[in-house]
Structures are given as C-alpha cells and as structure tokens.
Amino acid sequence: RKEVEQDPGPFNVPEGATVAFNCTYSNSASQSFFWYRQDCRKEPKLLMSVYSSGNEDGRFTAQLNRASQYISLLIRDSKLSDSATYLCVVNMGYQKVTFGIGTKLQVIP
Amino acid sequence: SAVISQKPSRDICQRGTSLTIQCQVDSQVTMMFWYRQQPGQSLTLIATANQGSEATYESGFVIDKFPISRPNLTFSTLTVSNMSPEDSSIYLCSVDSGRAKFQETQYFGPGTRLLVL
Numbered sequence: 001r002k003e004v005e006q007d008p009g010p011f012n013v014p015e016g017a018t019v020a021f022n023c024t025y026s027n028s029a030s031q032s033f034f035w036y037r038q039d040c041r042k043e044p045k046l047l048m049s050v051y052s053s054g055n056e057d058g059r060f061t062a063q064l065n066r067a068s069q070y071i072s073l074l075i076r077d078s079k080l081s082d083s084a085t086y087l088c089v090v091n092m093g094y095q096k097v098t099f100g101i102g103t104k105l106q107v108i109p
Numbered sequence: 110s111a112v113i114s115q116k117p118s119r120d121i122c123q124r125g126t127s128l129t130i131q132c133q134v135d136s137q138v139t140m141m142f143w144y145r146q147q148p149g150q151s152l153t154l155i156a157t158a159n160q161g162s163e164a165t166y167e168s169g170f171v172i173d174k175f176p177i178s179r180p181n182l183t184f185s186t187l188t189v190s191n192m193s194p195e196d197s198s199i200y201l202c203s204v205d206s207g208r209a210k211f212q213e214t215q216y217f218g219p220g221t222r223l224l225v226l
Contacts, residue, residue, distance in 0.1 A: 034214050043201055043217040044152070046110070087151065089214065097215060101151040 006100035021103045023088030024070045036087040078107045113218035129188045132202035137182035146199045192225045
C-alpha cells in the first residue's frame with residue numbers, strides 16, 4: 001500500500017461547481033497534513049495546512065479524519081484558475097514529508 | 110516563505126555528461142532537500158542536505174550518481190552524473206518551512222527541467 005494515495009483524475013468540472021478530492025495515508029502516526037497546488041510546468045506551492053479537524057480559506061476547505069486516515073479538499077464555486085494538480089502531502093515526523101501523486105483538476109467554461 | 114532560485118532553469122544534455130544544478134535561498138535554512146519529478150509522477154526525495162555534514166540519500170539514490178554539496182546555510186548543488194535518458198526529469202530543491210516540530214512542510218524552488226538525449 002502506498003504511503004499517500006490519491007485519485008489522479010482528471011476531474012473535469014464546470015465553472016461554479018463544487019469539487020472534492022480525497023487522500024488516504026497509511027501511517028497512523030502521521031503528524032500533519034497539507035495540500036499543495038502544482039500548475040503545469042511549475043513547482044508545487046503550499047495551498048493549505050490541515051492540523052487538527054480541518055480548516056477553511058475562502059472557497060477552499062480541508063478536512064482531516066484521523067480515524068479513517070484520510071484528508072479531503074473541497075473547492076466551492078470553481079474558477080478556471082483553479083485548474084491545476086492538487087498534491088496531498090503528509091508529514092510523518094522527523095522533517096520528512098511524503099507526496100501523493102496528485103489529483104488533476106480541469107475547470108471547464 | 111523563503112525565496113528560492115535554481116540554475117539552470119532547463120537544459121538539454123548528451124548522455125554520459127554531468128550537470129550541476131544550483132539552489133540559492135534568500136535566508137539561512139538548516140535543511141535543504143532535493144527532489145525529482147518524472148513525467149506524470151509525484152515528487153521523489155533524492156536526498157537531504159544539511160550544512161556541515163554529508164547528505165542523506167533515500168533508497169535508490171547514491172552519492173556517486175547524485176553528489177550534493179552544501180557549503181553554507183543558503184546554498185546547495187546537486188550534480189546528476191553520467192547522465193542517461195532515464196535521468197530526464199524535473200529536479201527541485203526545497204527548504205524546510207521553519208514551523209514548529211511536526212508541523213514542518215517545505216517550500217520549493219522553480220525547478221530545473223533536464224532532458225538527456
């Protein structure tokens with residue numbers, strides 16, 4: 001089983017739609033969790049941190065479920081500019097982070 | 110967050126040659142990391158570079174193939190040695206975010222796109 005698993009997609013959604021991605025992790029001792037955004041041919045950039053039960057930043061909401069070992073990212077009112085790959089990242093301690101393969105989102109006009 | 114630059118941004122190289130990638134940070138950082146991202150894949154950690162000590166390599170990566178230097182707290186280099194087409198990839202350096210323990214994450218440089226012919 002991979003340490004961090006994501007559905008690679010692509011998810012094709014119309015503008016204005018709500019879309020959600022899930023990510024599962026295998027190590028129950030994982031300490032903290034993050035969502036990164038990676039645009040085509042660009043480096044990953046930190047989108048949100050998910051420390052406890054989740055957090056919200058504008059149209060983006062991240063949730064953590066420790067019992068089931070998954071985190072989710074919800075995007076409301078999708079914009080064309082949200083089109084990107086969203087990477088799930090898990091910190092397993094000792095300054096080591098593990099990246100998921102990423103979920104590709106394409107928002108369609 | 111730290112500002113990170115990498116040189117070169119891209120290169121096309123012949124097999125058998127070597128390329129050294131530079132990573133510069135605008136502030137002092139304890140840990141720097143080198144990743145590889147092959148087409149359609151996620152990021153794979155090559156090694157962790159601490160100033161004043163030898164780099165720590167992940168399984169599948171060796172110093173002879175990917176020698177790393179870390180001469181000070183703001184700079185590191187990664188060399189891809191004796192290149193083959195399988196080394197074609199994006200190479201990214203990153204730095205620790207400086208957050209509290211167990212909340213650490215990383216910030217990335219813009220990457221170096223390498224094509225080996």
